[in-house]
Amino acid sequence: MTATIGTDVSHAARLLEQGQVVAIPTETVYGLAADALNEAAVIKVFEAKQRPAFDPLIVHVHSIGQVHEVVRNVPPEAEALMRHFWPGPLTLVLPKLPRIPDLVTSGLDTVGVRMPAHPLTLDLLRMLPFPLAAPSANPFGYVSPTTAQHVMDQLGTRIPYILDGGPCTVGVESTILGMEEGRWVLYRPGGVPLEAIEGVIGTVRPQVRHVLPVAPGMLESHYAPRKPVHIGDIAQLMEAHPVRCGVISFTHDHGAWRNEVLSPRGDLGEAARKLFAALRTLDAGDAEVILAEVFPGEGLGRAINDRLARAAAKR
Ligand code: TXA
Ligand code: MG
Numbered sequence: 001m002t003a004t005i006g007t008d009v010s011h012a013a014r015l016l017e018q019g020q021v022v023a024i025p026t027e028t029v030y031g032l033a034a035d036a037l038n039e040a041a042v043i044k045v046f047e048a049k050q051r052p053a054f055d056p057l058i059v060h061v062h063s064i065g066q067v068h069e070v071v072r073n074v075p076p077e078a079e080a081l082m083r084h085f086w087p088g089p090l091t092l093v094l095p096k097l098p099r100i101p102d103l104v105t106s107g108l109d110t111v112g113v114r115m116p117a118h119p120l121t122l123d124l125l126r127m128l129p130f131p132l133a134a135p136s137a138n139p140f141g142y143v144s145p146t147t148a149q150h151v152m153d154q155l156g157t158r159i160p161y162i163l164d165g166g167p168c169t170v171g172v173e174s175t176i177l178g179m180e181e182g183r184w185v186l187y188r189p190g191g192v193p194l195e196a197i198e199g200v201i202g203t204v205r206p207q208v209r210h211v212l213p214v215a216p217g218m219l220e221s222h223y224a225p226r227k228p229v230h231i232g233d234i235a236q237l238m239e240a241h242p243v244r245c246g247v248i249s250f251t252h253d254h255g256a257w258r259n260e261v262l263s264p265r266g267d268l269g270e271a272a273r274k275l276f277a278a279l280r281t282l283d284a285g286d287a288e289v290i291l292a293e294v295f296p297g298e299g300l301g302r303a304i305n306d307r308l309a310r311a312a313a314k315r
Contacts, residue, residue, distance in 0.1 A: 003156045005148050005164050009120055012163045013127045021045055023137045023151045024060075024124065025165025026116035028089045028173050028191050029144035029276070030151050031060070031134030032159070036070070039101040042133050046103075048158040051140040056106040057133040058091050058174070059113050062125035067113055070131055072097050077184070077201045081177070084200050087117035089170050089191025093178035104133045114174055120165045136173060141224055143279045143311070146171050150280065171273035172303040177204065189302040191272070225283035229290045229312040237291045246287030248278050248308070250295055258287045268300040275304055279311060 003023070012022045016033065019041040024033045032048060034041035036059045046053060059070050064082045067074060072095040074082075081092060096111035105111050113131075116122070125132060136144040137151045145151045148164040156162075175190035175197065184204045186194060198204055227246075230237050234254045238245055247256040251266045260278035262271035282290045292308045295301040 001157060001160060003152060003159050003162050005162045007164055009123050012124055012161055015161055021048055021159050023159060023162040024121045025163060026118045026121055027168060027170045029146055029168055030137040032137040033132040033134040036104055036131045036133035037099060039103050042103050048155055049140050054106050056108055057104050057135050059111055060132045060134055061113055061115050062122055070097060070100055070111055070113055080200055085192050086115040089174040091174045091176045118165050120163055143225060143276050146276050171275060189306045193299040224311050225279050227283055227290050231292045231294060231308050231312050234291055234293055241289050243288040246282035246290045248292040250293055258282060258285055272300040272304055
């Protein structure tokens with residue numbers, strides 16, 4: 001099988017109705033979508049990604065109304081968050097209805113739901129009589145794709161169609177929030193800054209490390225390129241690594257062998273948008289190690305630092 005890249009939403013809808021897997025654009029990263037209510041279709045997603053079955057999928061909906069087809073109970077604060085941030089890069093983990101197959105949630109009694117902010121994918125969702133389960137469209141453990149070509153490069157022989165919605169405008173995955181003992185917990189920093197969420201529902205607890213990953217986006221070695229990645233002060237790191245270095249920095253060039261400056265004007269949103277493509281470029285190029293700065297720990301900087309830390313974690 002070789003994937004076709006195109007913008008034909010009806011064709012994508014037909015394939016999904018037949019139980020096939022289609023790559024879809026979202027504002028965060030590309031997703032690998034299947035009918036969330038069809039277990040046989042969802043299995044194909046796990047197969048294409050080579051993803052372990054203990055890592056649950058996010059269910060994508062076209063409206064707040066459709067959440068009620070998926071979730072047992074929507075607490076008022078969750079409703080407030082949806083009204084503020086949807087469509088957009090926020091996933092809420094809520095008690096699931098039995099019609100969502102266990103495979104989607106890895107046997108958990110909760111399901112992650114989000115309404116993505118991409119016009120093509122919203123059109124697609126509105127055409128379909130079911131929501132779409134979709135993880136990021138990368139092989140398990142690798143950097144997430146932010147263009148249709150990224151998906152083609154890695155999964156092009158495993159899926160029939162890639163719906164091309166252009167480069168992703170946010171560039172890092174959604175922020176994931178769940179509830180534990182009646183309090184909101186941040187499972188994954190992402191496209192909606194924590195500060196903005198706390199502006200709506202007050203203080204959110206940082207994620208606690210569990211022995212078993214509750215949200216395997218929490219797996220330390222997620223988002224890892226093949227080359228070694230080190231994070232810290234670039235001058236010191238370059239001294240410690242007297243080889244060809246590829247450097248990811250925020251605003252300025254460090255004069256390394258290869259340099260990926262994410263935002264000369266110092267905009268964390270722009271940096272987030274370019275992060276995964278920069279990791280891919282350095283991973284594919286002739287640098288021997290990848291070095292990255294620590295980004296400011298606010299706004300989208302939190303998600304950037306989180307992804308870089310996971311990229312650097314030893315597998
Ligand atoms: O921006 C995004 O969220 C993208 C786009 C495609 O929507 N999707 C994405 O999916 O990043 P994925 O599968 O790469 O990461 C989803 C993470 C899982 O690794 C898991 O940690 C968490 O969401 N998750 C999903 N359902 C959960 C649940 N019921 N409880 C806890 N965590 C859950
Ligand atoms: Mg992922």
